[in-house]
Amino acid sequence: MNRHSDLEALREGQVLESVALTRDEAAALNSTDLVTVQPGADGWRVTAAHTVGAIRCGDLVIRVRPKIGALQVLRLLARAHGVAGLKVDELLIGVAEDPDITAVLALLFAEEASTAMAAGPMRGYRTEEQTLSVLRGRLRLRDQELRRFGRLVPLEVTVDEWTTDTDENRRIRAACRRLLLFADAPQSTRDRLAHLDRLLADVWLVPRGALLAPWTPSRLNTRLHRLLHLADLVLDQATVEHRVGTVEVHGFVLSMAWLFERLIQQLLTEASGMVRVMAQHPRPLDIQARLTIKPDLEFTDGARVVAVADTKYKLLDEQGKFPNADAYQLVTYCARLGLKVGHLIYAAGEPRPEPFDIDGAEIRLIIHSVDLQQPVANLESQVETLFDNIVTATEQQSSHWRS
Incomplete structure (x- = not known):
């Protein structure tokens, strides 16, 4: 009978026989697309096909490492998103001899955040509709008439706030929180991510499942471009967060077949x-x-x-x-x-x-x-x-x- 710890060192394409799992754990793992689980003669058969990543399933940790290595996968993933020239210093990646994708991505994200946020979070204008007791911004006459029936206060106004709560910072904080949730990175990296999260404490944290507004490269957010691209890598992949029975599952899952198709499409588009x-x-x-x-x-x-x-x-x-x-x-x-x-x-x-x-x-x-x-x-x-x-x-x- 294989131990649960064996699930933490799976390789792409590997099959593990005779794993002791509960029915809820087996059902939860089958719903992640990271591995497939089938009943065997003695325990469960766990198959890691062509999907890589790391998930936490209740008390279990399951990691599937790619054949071509985590660093190469991240290079290709960045290139598939149109990010040319992403530098991954292998000497910098001191997390393990064979690190998993989430640990490397967390370290790259923390390194880039240290540079991009050296001068503090970027600020910008956010247009908000507010109800105030004093006039500030622009009065919305129609809303005032329909909601207040001629009363002078409160006032329905539109305000342009100069704030750190921008779409770019919302995306960065959401990616930071996601990495803190499931990345098995060194404690020093987690401390840097926690510092970034505190730095963006005034930024609204989008609820799980809600869509984040897209970001547009511009002259104003130039210093955040690389960090935002890394945030996209964290948020745009198949991120697992759900509950099956009594088992809660969360993690980062990447289909190598999808990555290959997306990479070829991106490079062919550039060449065509x-x-x-x-x-x-x-x-x-x-x-x-x-x-x-x-x-x-x-x-x-x-x-x-x-x-x-x-x-x-x-x-x-x-x-x-x-x-x-x-x-x-x-x-x-x-x-x-x-x-x-x-x-x-x-x-x-x-x-x-x-x-x-x-x-x-x-x-x-x-x-x-x-x-x-x-x-x-x-x-x-x-x-x-x-x-x-x-x-x-x-x-x-x-x-x-x-x-």
């Missing part, structure tokens, strides 16, 4: 210029619109779809082969979109150089791979070459099938 790249755009498959398809990536020239691609967070085998189901899916996409060529993009492995010409369909499948373990600059070069290959294949096949 005038060609627009759309992700997961639903389309009806049958005439009655009872079936739908959602290709991972579509390339449009503004008037029509010119290419389609599917990203697969899988490894090609030693012969460069891939599952037949991947081919069936892409052939369907090509047939529905009226395309003669489709592209499969894998996370690693050496693809076979020759394409697959589908018999009876006049459709060609081309296989590509992108190595996620490479430095970000190399990844960008790989995806630029990938886009050039997609364009070339589209032009060649269009002329080939016409002739």
Whole structure:
């Protein structure tokens, strides 16, 4: 029987047999998407597939570490959000020999906050509607008439407050609180996060589940840009917070398949210029619109779809082969979109150089791979070459099938 402590050191793709769990704990873990739990002959079987992160499930702590390392995942996650040049000093990450994502993210966030907040929190104007006994700001005449029926006080006014309670600071404080909740960072890092939280004590803390207002880069908030991007990484991922039975669950969960798709989309968008790249755009498959398809990536020239691609967070085998189901899916996409060529993009492995010409369909499948373990600059070069290959294949096949 495996101990609960074994759940704290899972690797991506690992299966742990014979784990002692209660039914509530098993149900709670299954609801997180971090691991799947199934009953076994002796205890429970816990499977960590292609989702990484760390969660607290009651008294349990479950960590799944990525194959490519937590630092590389954070670099790719930042790049997928359009943050170029995020510097992750490996000497700075002294949290563990093999740190988990939340610990590294907490340390990066605390480091950036020390720089961004050196001159104190940024202030800005926030427009608020208030009810006051004296005139301040602008009187809302219509509200005054409808609510006060001619009385002079209280007054319904609109006030522009010069305050630290800005959208940017709300986002930063929410991310700080989230990291304090579930990041297993060193105590020194947690102390720095707690100091940041106290520094923003006058900033409204958005209730759990409420949507935060988006932030817009500007000259006024330049010094906060990198910190806000890191806050986005904390808040925009699949953050788990719920209760199953008697078990409360919270944590940080990241799908590597989603990360791979988002990263490829971002880099292809930057490389594509005038060609627009759309992700997961639903389309009806049958005439009655009872079936739908959602290709991972579509390339449009503004008037029509010119290419389609599917990203697969899988490894090609030693012969460069891939599952037949991947081919069936892409052939369907090509047939529905009226395309003669489709592209499969894998996370690693050496693809076979020759394409697959589908018999009876006049459709060609081309296989590509992108190595996620490479430095970000190399990844960008790989995806630029990938886009050039997609364009070339589209032009060649269009002329080939016409002739």
